[in-house]
Amino acid sequence: MKTSFTAITALLLVSIGALAQKFPVDTIYKAGSIDNRVNIVILGDGFTQGELPKFLNESKKFADFFLSYSPYNRYRNYFNIFSIGTPSKESGITNPGTAFDAYSDQPVEAKDTYFGASFGNSVHRLVTISNYTVLSNLLAVNLPSYDLVVVLVNSPWYGGSGGSFAVHTLHEQANKIGVHEIGHTLTHLNDEYWAGSGYGWEAPNMTANSNIATIKWRNWLNTPDIGVFRHGNGEASNWYKPTATNCLMEVLHREFCKVCREATAERILELVNPVEQFSPDNAEAVVMHEKGMSFAVRLLAPVPNSLMVEWSLGGKPLDVKTDHVDIPSAALTTRITDLTASIFDSTLISRQDDRKVRRTKTVTWKLERKDIPMNFHIVAAKDTLCAGESTTLTAQGCLGTLNWSTGESTQVITATPGLSTDFTVSCYERGTDNIHPAGITIVVSPLPIVSASNTGPYFKGAQIELKANATDSYDWTGPDNFKSVLQNPVIKNADTVNRGIYTVTTRNWAGCVASASTQVIIDALPVADNDLHSSVQVFPNPAKGRIFIKVKPTGPSNFILYDVAGRELLRKTFVQATEINLHKLESGIYVYSLSNGKNETAGKLLLE
Amino acid sequence: MLRRSSILLLIFCSQLVHCRQAKSYVRTHELPNYDKNSINHILFLDFQITREKENGAVKAELINAIAGNGKMKDLGSGRGHPDQIKAVHYFSDRRTPVEMFYEHPLSRTVEVFSQDGNLGKSTHTARQGTLSIRFQEDQAREKIELYSVTPDQGAVKIYSLLVKK
Numbered sequence A: 001m002k003t004s005f006t007a008i009t010a011l012l013l014v015s016i017g018a019l020a021q022k023f024p025v026d027t028i029y030k031a032g033s034i035d036n037r038v039n040i041v042i043l044g045d046g047f048t049q050g051e052l053p054k055f056l057n058e059s060k061k062f063a064d065f066f067l068s069y070s071p072y073n074r075y076r077n078y079f080n081i082f083s084i085g086t087p088s089k090e091s092g093i094t095n096p097g098t099a100f101d102a103y104s105d106q107p108v109e110a111k112d113t114y115f116g117a118s119f120g121n122s123v124h125r126l127v128t129i130s131n132y133t134v135l136s137n138l139l140a141v142n143l144p145s146y147d148l149v150v151v152l153v154n155s156p157w158y159g160g161s162g163g164s165f166a167v168h169t170l171h172e173q174a175n176k177i178g179v180h181e182i183g184h185t186l187t188h189l190n191d192e193y194w195a196g197s198g199y200g201w202e203a204p205n206m207t208a209n210s211n212i213a214t215i216k217w218r219n220w221l222n223t224p225d226i227g228v229f230r231h232g233n234g235e236a237s238n239w240y241k242p243t244a245t246n247c248l249m250e251v252l253h254r255e256f257c258k259v260c261r262e263a264t265a266e267r268i269l270e271l272v273n274p275v276e277q278f279s280p281d282n283a284e285a286v287v288m289h290e291k292g293m294s295f296a297v298r299l300l301a302p303v304p305n306s307l308m309v310e311w312s313l314g315g316k317p318l319d320v321k322t323d324h325v326d327i328p329s330a331a332l333t334t335r336i337t338d339l340t341a342s343i344f345d346s347t348l349i350s351r352q353d354d355r356k357v358r359r360t361k362t363v364t365w366k367l368e369r370k371d372i373p374m375n376f377h378i379v380a381a382k383d384t385l386c387a388g389e390s391t392t393l394t395a396q397g398c399l400g401t402l403n404w405s406t407g408e409s410t411q412v413i414t415a416t417p418g419l420s421t422d423f424t425v426s427c428y429e430r431g432t433d434n435i436h437p438a439g440i441t442i443v444v445s446p447l448p449i450v451s452a453s454n455t456g457p458y459f460k461g462a463q464i465e466l467k468a469n470a471t472d473s474y475d476w477t478g479p480d481n482f483k484s485v486l487q488n489p490v491i492k493n494a495d496t497v498n499r500g501i502y503t504v505t506t507r508n509w510a511g512c513v514a515s516a517s518t519q520v521i522i523d524a525l526p527v528a529d530n531d532l533h534s535s536v537q538v539f540p541n542p543a544k545g546r547i548f549i550k551v552k553p554t555g556p557s558n559f560i561l562y563d564v565a566g567r568e569l570l571r572k573t574f575v576q577a578t579e580i581n582l583h584k585l586e587s588g589i590y591v592y593s594l595s596n597g598k599n600e601t602a603g604k605l606l607l608e
Numbered sequence B: 001m002l003r004r005s006s007i008l009l010l011i012f013c014s015q016l017v018h019c020r021q022a023k024s025y026v027r028t029h030e031l032p033n034y035d036k037n038s039i040n041h042i043l044f045l046d047f048q049i050t051r052e053k054e055n056g057a058v059k060a061e062l063i064n065a066i067a068g069n070g071k072m073k074d075l076g077s078g079r080g081h082p083d084q085i086k087a088v089h090y091f092s093d094r095r096t097p098v099e100m101f102y103e104h105p106l107s108r109t110v111e112v113f114s115q116d117g118n119l120g121k122s123t124h125t126a127r128q129g130t131l132s133i134r135f136q137e138d139q140a141r142e143k144i145e146l147y148s149v150t151p152d153q154g155a156v157k158i159y160s161l162l163v164k165k
C-alpha cells in the first residue's frame, strides 16, 4: 500500500519560566546521601503562604507515622524525607459536592490551589490533583532525584487516592493511605483485596501458584495467619494471597502481613547498600606497612542492628565480627593476599531462601607484601560439598589476568558441581609472558533420599500418623512445636492446632541433609452432627466416577467437595437427592461437607 | 536563571491515518533548567493525551519538557493496568530498546479508601489527560516512542520523539 505524507513544521514554544520556581526544600529526616537512600518528598496543596508552617508540621507528622510503621521503623536510616511547601492562592481544596457520597456538612466550594486538588465528582472521597505539569516542573527544579511522592491536601475531611503517587487529606485515618500506596510504588505489592477483573498478576503477595511446596511465601506457612488464601470466585479464584483481612494491602486498619514485610525489607535492601564507605581504597593493591594496617567498613545499621560482618584473609575466616580489623604484616605469608569483608543483613523479617547469597555485599582488598615472591593458588570456601551446594573459589596471588577452566575470568567464581570436579585457573602475569597455573579438587557427596506422607485428612479427635522414608536419621518438626526423631510418629487426639506442614529432615554419613514435607489436613467441621449424619447417604464409597446423595430433611442441602489439600473442587445445592459426576477427578481421597439448614456433616470419599 | 526554551515540533500527517501520530524532537542541552555544570541530568516530559470522540484515535502532544540535576533510581513499574502507555527508548549504541509502562491517562485507576478501612478501585475514563515521564539522561538515547496499549486495540504508536544533544 502506498502512503503519501505531507510534512508540516511547527514551532511550539514551551513557556515554563513562571512555573518552574525554586522553593526551599525542608529536610524532615535526613539519614544520608541521596544516592544511597530511598527519598520521599512530601508536597502540599491548598496551603496558603501563611499556612506553610502548618504544612511543614503535617509533613513531619506523616514522616513520623511512616518511619514508625513496620518494617520501615527498622530501616528508618535507609530513608530521607523532604518536604517542599508551595503556597496556594486559597486555603483548602475544591469540593464539587456532586458525588453520591459527598459529606452533607462539608461546604461546596471551588478553590484556586497549586496542584488543583479536588474531592471527586463521582466518588467523593477520591481526592486527586490535576496540575501534572506543575508537579513535573516543581520536582525537576527542586528535587529531581526523588523516589516517592506524597501529596498532603489541606482539608480535614477524609479522602485520598493512589496511582503513581499518593494523595491524601489531613484526616487522621488518611496517612495510612500514603503507607499503602508506598507499598505499591516502592515494593510493587499487589492489593490483597480483589481489585477486579484484570488486576491479578504475580507480585510478592499474589500468585497463581497454590502449591505449598513451591509457593513464594512457603517459608511463612508455619506461622499464624499466613496460608494460601483464594482471592474469591470467578477470575479471582485463579489468584492467591498470603493472609485474609490481615494486611494493610487489604484493609487500612491492619499492618503489613509478614509476607509484605519481607518484600518491603528486601526491596529496601535492593535499593540501599548497607556498606556506606570503606577504607583504605581498594582500586589498587594495598602495599602493607611493616607494622601492619587497619581496614574498615562504614555500615548503615538498621534498628536493631541485624548486620553481620565477616572477615576473611586469604580465603580463611578471621575471628572478627566488628566493622574494622587490624592486619599485622606477619599474618601475610604470600606476596598477594585477599582481605574480604562480607556484610549480610540477617534480619528475621526475611526468610527468602537465597537471601544470604543474593544480599551479601563484599569489599575486597588485595594486600601486597613486596618482600615475598609471587605464589599463585586457589582457595575454596569449602572443598567438600553436598550435591546442590555451591562454593566460592578464589584465585589468590595473581597480579595479572585470569582464565578459569569454567571460562570465567573473575577473581572469585561460584561453583556448583553436581559431582566431584577438578578446577584449574591460569594467571597471565601483567607485563611478562609468564603463565602460572593452579588447581583444586572439590569433592561432592550425594544427598540422602527422603519422602514424607500422612494418612489424613483427619477430623478432630483422630490419630495423626506421619510416615517418612529414608535410610539414616529422622528429625520431624511441625505446627504447635511438634518434634520427633521417630520414623513414623503418631499424634493422638488431633485438633486444629495440629494442622499444617510437617517436615522431616534426614542426614547421611557425609553430613548431607535433605528434607520432605507433608501437609496434615484437619477438618474443623463437627465430626458429625448426629441428626444429619444418620440421615445422609453418600454412596457408593469407594466410588467410581459418580456418587449419589440422599438427605432425609427437606429444604436445600449444600454439598462441597475438597481435595486433601483443602481446595474446594465443586459445590452443589439440591433438595433431598442428587447425582454427581466425578469422572474428571483423579482417583484418591477427597473430603466432603454437607449442610442442611443449620446442620452440618462431613466425611471422606474414596474415588477409585 | 531559567531560560525560555523551544521545542521544535514536526508533524507528519498521514492522509490515511488522519494525523494520528506526531513526530517532534527535543534538544536536551536546551531544555529549561538544564545545568551544563552538572554531570548527571534527569529529564521530565509531560504529554497531553487526548481522544476526540469515543473509540476515536488516541493522540499525544508534548506539552512540557524540563531537566533537573542528579541521578534517579529506577523503581520500575510493578503495577499492571489493563490500559497502558508504553514508552520505548532507543539507543545508538546497539543496546536493546528499553520498554517502560505507565498508566493510561485516559483510563486512570485510583484506589478508593473507605473510612471503615476497606479499599476498592475506581476507573476514570477521560477524553484528555497528562502523561508524566521521568528518566535519566543517557548520551546514547536517540528516540522515544509512545504507544497506547488497550485490550481491544493492542499497541498503537501515538508519538515519536527524537532526542538530540
Ligand SMILES: [Zn+2]
Binding pocket: A192, A205, A242, A247, A248, A249, A256, A257, A258, A259, A260, A261
Ligand atoms: Zn500482605
